Amino acid sequence: MAPESEGSENELSLPVDDDALDLPAPEAGTHGQRVLDLLDKAIALQTPLVQKNIARARQRNPEATPAEVIRNLERIYVSALTGAGAAVGGTAAAPGVGTGVALALSAGEALSSLQLSALFALSIAEVHGVRIDEVERRRTVVMGIMLGGSGSATITKVAERTGQHWGRHVVAKVPVATLRQINMVLGRNFITKYGTKQGIVVLGRVAPFGIGAVIGGGANAALAALAVRASRRAFGPPPPSWP
Numbered sequence: 001m002a003p004e005s006e007g008s009e010n011e012l013s014l015p016v017d018d019d020a021l022d023l024p025a026p027e028a029g030t031h032g033q034r035v036l037d038l039l040d041k042a043i044a045l046q047t048p049l050v051q052k053n054i055a056r057a058r059q060r061n062p063e064a065t066p067a068e069v070i071r072n073l074e075r076i077y078v079s080a081l082t083g084a085g086a087a088v089g090g091t092a093a094a095p096g097v098g099t100g101v102a103l104a105l106s107a108g109e110a111l112s113s114l115q116l117s118a119l120f121a122l123s124i125a126e127v128h129g130v131r132i133d134e135v136e137r138r139r140t141v142v143m144g145i146m147l148g149g150s151g152s153a154t155i156t157k158v159a160e161r162t163g164q165h166w167g168r169h170v171v172a173k174v175p176v177a178t179l180r181q182i183n184m185v186l187g188r189n190f191i192t193k194y195g196t197k198q199g200i201v202v203l204g205r206v207a208p209f210g211i212g213a214v215i216g217g218g219a220n221a222a223l224a225a226l227a228v229r230a231s232r233r234a235f236g237p238p239p240p241s242w243p
Contacts, residue, residue, distance in 0.1 A: 129243035
């Protein structure tokens, strides 16, 4: 999916916690927990902004159908995430920027990427009329979408449910105790996928100028495309009208 320019519609302003950049380097044994803590922080920061995000996607056409709004949300997300990765990659690799500053910039962008992804997943659920009031359910939806096919397989296996569109079943029918079991497995997979791979991408952004932008933008574009496909599998076709 190629990002489209939507003017101000694509400009997402996300709160970034500066304290996250000031934390000491984690020990090897705590790295995984820190990744999950950052994810929880991203979910907490973005949950109150879901309605605003949907309103932004509707601003050019207040009468837009849910299907049109979902397409706009997808376009905004892909564009914002790809642009953030490319911008940080280019800046981090610019002449005169030290490695320490470059890594700090990339760490900040990683947190922003988590926030963008959490906001996207929760917004898609809301458009589908799926209200997610419990933190465990929000974690399941966000991690399940960010992990793509492997997340979907884990959720349906542990929940012992079959069929399409797990997003609705998880929110409506799966007990919280089962969700905790699902999230433990998803959490380990999330650490493996994003804790390790994101570190490789961060180092890649400190490449010669130009190459870093390509690596950052390309990695984020791939992440966004994965999440978009997973969200369609999770919730199925858009509702014909607003709930």
